[in-house]
Amino acid sequence: MKTTEIHISGRVQGVGFRPFIFNLAEEFQLKGYVSNDELGVIIVCQGENSEQFFNEIHHRKPKSSEIIFSEIKEIETAEIFDNFYIKPTEKNIVVDIPLTPDFATCESCETELFDEKNPRYFYPFTTCTQCGPRYSVTKKFPFERENTAIEVFKMCPNCLAEYQNPEDVRFHSQTNSCPNCGIQIWLKDNQGNEFKGSNKEIFEKLAKELSQGKIVALKNTAGYLLMCDATNSEAILELRKRKRRPTKPFAVLFSGISTMKEYLEISELQIQHFKSSESPIIVTKIKDKKDLAIEEISPNMNTIGAMFPYSGTLKLISKTFGKPLIATSGNFHGSPICSTTEEAEQILGKIADYFLHNTLEIQHPQDDSVIKFSPKHHQKIVFRRSRGFAPNYFFAEELSELNKEKNKILSLGGDLKNTFAIVPNNHVYISEYIGDLANFETYERFENTVKSYQKIFNFQPEIILKDLHPKYENQNIISKFSKKSAQSARIEEIQHHKAHFASILGEKKLWKKDKILGIIWDGIGFGTSTEIWGGEFFLFENQKMERVAQLENFAWILSDKMSKTPKISALSISGNNEDLKFAFDENEWKIYTNLIEKSEIKTSSMGRFFDAVAFVLGYEKPLFFEGESAMWLEKISQDAFDENVKLIDYLEEENFENIPTKKLFSRILKEKISGKNLGEIGLNFHYTLIKAIEKIAEGFAVKEIAFSGGVWQNALLVDLVIEFLGDKFELHFHEKLSPNDENISFGQLNYYLKLK
Ligand SMILES: [Zn+2]
Ligand SMILES: [Zn+2]
Numbered sequence: 001m002k003t004t005e006i007h008i009s010g011r012v013q014g015v016g017f018r019p020f021i022f023n024l025a026e027e028f029q030l031k032g033y034v035s036n037d038e039l040g041v042i043i044v045c046q047g048e049n050s051e052q053f054f055n056e057i058h059h060r061k062p063k064s065s066e067i068i069f070s071e072i073k074e075i076e077t078a079e080i081f082d083n084f085y086i087k088p089t090e091k092n093i094v095v096d097i098p099l100t101p102d103f104a105t106c107e108s109c110e111t112e113l114f115d116e117k118n119p120r121y122f123y124p125f126t127t128c129t130q131c132g133p134r135y136s137v138t139k140k141f142p143f144e145r146e147n148t149a150i151e152v153f154k155m156c157p158n159c160l161a162e163y164q165n166p167e168d169v170r171f172h173s174q175t176n177s178c179p180n181c182g183i184q185i186w187l188k189d190n191q192g193n194e195f196k197g198s199n200k201e202i203f204e205k206l207a208k209e210l211s212q213g214k215i216v217a218l219k220n221t222a223g224y225l226l227m228c229d230a231t232n233s234e235a236i237l238e239l240r241k242r243k244r245r246p247t248k249p250f251a252v253l254f255s256g257i258s259t260m261k262e263y264l265e266i267s268e269l270q271i272q273h274f275k276s277s278e279s280p281i282i283v284t285k286i287k288d289k290k291d292l293a294i295e296e297i298s299p300n301m302n303t304i305g306a307m308f309p310y311s312g313t314l315k316l317i318s319k320t321f322g323k324p325l326i327a328t329s330g331n332f333h334g335s336p337i338c339s340t341t342e343e344a345e346q347i348l349g350k351i352a353d354y355f356l357h358n359t360l361e362i363q364h365p366q367d368d369s370v371i372k373f374s375p376k377h378h379q380k381i382v383f384r385r386s387r388g389f390a391p392n393y394f395f396a397e398e399l400s401e402l403n404k405e406k407n408k409i410l411s412l413g414g415d416l417k418n419t420f421a422i423v424p425n426n427h428v429y430i431s432e433y434i435g436d437l438a439n440f441e442t443y444e445r446f447e448n449t450v451k452s453y454q455k456i457f458n459f460q461p462e463i464i465l466k467d468l469h470p471k472y473e474n475q476n477i478i479s480k481f482s483k484k485s486a487q488s489a490r491i492e493e494i495q496h497h498k499a500h501f502a503s504i505l506g507e508k509k510l511w512k513k514d515k516i517l518g519i520i521w522d523g524i525g526f527g528t529s530t531e532i533w534g535g536e537f538f539l540f541e542n543q544k545m546e547r548v549a550q551l552e553n554f555a556w557i558l559s560d561k562m563s564k565t566p567k568i569s570a571l572s573i574s575g576n577n578e579d580l581k582f583a584f585d586e587n588e589w590k591i592y593t594n595l596i597e598k599s600e601i602k603t604s605s606m607g608r609f610f611d612a613v614a615f616v617l618g619y620e621k622p623l624f625f626e627g628e629s630a631m632w633l634e635k636i637s638q639d640a641f642d643e644n645v646k647l648i649d650y651l652e653e654e655n656f657e658n659i660p661t662k663k664l665f666s667r668i669l670k671e672k673i674s675g676k677n678l679g680e681i682g683l684n685f686h687y688t689l690i691k692a693i694e695k696i697a698e699g700f701a702v703k704e705i706a707f708s709g710g711v712w713q714n715a716l717l718v719d720l721v722i723e724f725l726g727d728k729f730e731l732h733f734h735e736k737l738s739p740n741d742e743n744i745s746f747g748q749l750n751y752y753l754k755l756k
Helices: 017-027 050-060 107-113 157-164 199-211 233-243 257-263 268-274 312-321 341-347 397-402 440-457 473-480 483-488 496-507 559-564 566-574 578-583 586-598 606-616 628-642 661-673 678-699 715-725 741-755
Strands: 003-011 031-037 040-046 066-075 084-086 185-189 216-220 223-229 251-253 281-285 303-307 325-329 354-358 370-373 380-384 409-411 421-423 428-430 463-467 490-494 515-528 531-541 544-550 704-708 730-732
Touching (some): 003 050, 017 031, 017 040, 107 312, 223 233, 251 312, 268 281, 268 370, 312 325, 341 354, 409 741, 428 741, 490 741, 496 515, 496 704, 559 606, 566 661, 606 678, 628 678, 678 715, 715 730
Parallel strands (some): 281 370, 409 463, 704 730
Antiparallel strands (some): 003 040, 185 354, 216 223, 251 325
């Protein structure tokens, strides 16, 4: 009897692959079995049509699955199968496959949620093989119920019948549960009083409290969200006050695409992404603000982060409430998102009036992912890569070729907007967004997440990659590894902006190119002991990376204070220009000008340059979050761009090797003083930078340009690059990773494997 063995690797666990194979094998009248193994899925079958069967697997695979590798071969066996079955996975295997992220609730499960006659009516945890939480409930892999937080809920006879029925959408659905056997929700006020009722009554009570201006902490699939009525200015201001978040925009949850269309300018492309299994928040232009309290939601902006109800809980609350809701990560001022009842009540107790808890234990808390499309050329820009995308992977064939010694690598990433990356096997795993490690709780989250990856992959790092910065928080973890492994691990340092460049080269698989220019612009990164970098040009040529140009240096003073106070950047870049005297009192003027004159530390930070220009054009407040003034500058400049004003290159007459910071800045100051339109000046500043890139690129005779660093979250800048350089150069932007410091971990890894 001919026996065939098939191996399939990729995203094939937790996506309904085994039940799919079972049904397909029946159709082809094959006998044998399918099972999960460390490399994905293994199928052993006997019958005539195994080759056709193999081809059909590729054509008809489940929607959320991805096949990266597959093979079919004949094997010898004495065993004769008399049926086809799903064989339980062997215990204690260590997987070498991509981890499966959380999936948004599918349309068929959504229908059940709102069907009065359905047993899952108002049951927020309605899932099937094609949808529901995965990574957030996973304790270890392979993805089997017993390895997840759902294990504690024993399936009732009905659920079990679905689980065992090959015709059912919940056949072998590991997350299957129902109101009888599954996860319970309960509602409490912040005094500890519990509200009793059915799920429907609980959501109705919640909606009633929200409509009276109350703030709710609601446990969603990957962590708590704070919510209030998005049409109620007072409620939003109260939330801002309690959360200590004065100005940073909030995301808004809509009940569905049709409601979104009433408020927002949304394209087909955006709708596709809202309805995808990742379902990120998308920063979208407002069409008609209607009843939205827009000034409180997104001060001074004409965009909002729009959230699609991607989980059962979000669908139920948004439909029951009937109006848009603020939906922001349930945390307090920079701490990580809360995920347990205790954490939520302790940390969010001073913010929320009500708590909607549930009995499902979150294993991997994650924030929502956020993306944007540039308005004109629809270039995708990732602002935060987390739930739905993480732990994203790259089956980096190139990397595994490079990592010939199969070293186990941990790459620590940056300190602000931290992520880390590991190579424990043939795959690269990039963690979800973790956040600013200067916050103690966030640092703890970082350490715990590293530990949980170590457990999943049975992993001790042999090589640890860190930033050049001598004082980054994330390197503290090295001392936490066992003495033996900490001593034997080799530690390598990689410069911040080189890591950024390596990150885009790696993401876009550009390592084989002869020559490519990297425009690496961000806030700050450690350059040398006297230089803070941030406006850098690198050339990758003959397999070497070299810094070839920069934003001309200016004095770096008062470190963090400079980052939060745009007028200091303006003063420094201007070289103590008297025209700025109006912004300082006598004492400040004396101290700052003196510090600037004597400063031994210089910077080429593009982020600070944007701050300085924003200041001159009217953004005179201190900043509450990184990039705040740059967002405002982008907005007024975008408005001018939309009006098709004539563009001026302020440096047209100049020849330069490095961008002449002071010269460009004094021109902007002059334009402002002469009373030109502020939006137009802002737009011309953006345009001048694009023309400067062009000059420098032509100087090095390159044909391709790659972009990385947080400044490239500026969608106008991206559109202008495409508009004016797109015909002359091949352009490469991040699409899977964020351009900001979230990509440092992946960049460190690439740099190490390729260039160290
Ligand atoms: Zn479903
Ligand atoms: Zn049940």
